[in-house]
Amino acid sequence: MNKLRNADKDCEQLFADIGLTSTEVELMLAYLSFQDGTTSEDPIEVATSVPYAANRKVTGWTVADLFRFGFPPLPTRSVVNAISFPGNSVYLRPSAVTWQMLIHEALHQFRGIDDGSIMTAWEKYGVNPNGDSNQISDLIRKKCN
Numbered sequence: 001m002n003k004l005r006n007a008d009k010d011c012e013q014l015f016a017d018i019g020l021t022s023t024e025v026e027l028m029l030a031y032l033s034f035q036d037g038t039t040s041e042d043p044i045e046v047a048t049s050v051p052y053a054a055n056r057k058v059t060g061w062t063v064a065d066l067f068r069f070g071f072p073p074l075p076t077r078s079v080v081n082a083i084s085f086p087g088n089s090v091y092l093r094p095s096a097v098t099w100q101m102l103i104h105e106a107l108h109q110f111r112g113i114d115d116g117s118i119m120t121a122w123e124k125y126g127v128n129p130n131g132d133s134n135q136i137s138d139l140i141r142k143k144c145n
């Protein structure tokens with residue numbers, strides 16, 4: 001099954017809004033590499049950035065720590081299922097991987113587009129640019145299935 005090869009106008013427009021075609025996204029998916037975030041000992045500062053880690057109060061943590069505990073303040077109810085910074089590795093929770101999540105993370109890894117830019121570009125579909133980044137995956141699922 002290849003949903004992108006059969007992308008309809010809605011799906012094509014969604015990607016066009018961030019400067020891509022469905023064919024380019026299909027290629028990005030084929031080359032996407034990722035790691036199991038639940039077991040990764042990579043430092044958060046390396047997976048993301050030093051300022052990001054400091055801002056989110058996770059300096060000194062590993063990626064596995066983040067997947068285990070979520071972002072402070074702890075205890076938190078928010079579960080981290082995926083994280084990736086442009087040009088860095090993509091870390092995923094294997095039990096929670098979805099097709100739309102892979103596309104979402106590929107946009108970061110290959111095009112360096114951050115969540116804020118994507119959500120702003122998709123505001124016309126009802127996405128809140130200051131809201132949760134899960135809106136990105138949700139909209140891909142809605143528009144491209």
Ligand SMILES: [Zn+2]
Nearest residue numbers: 104108115133
């Ligand atoms: Zn994201």
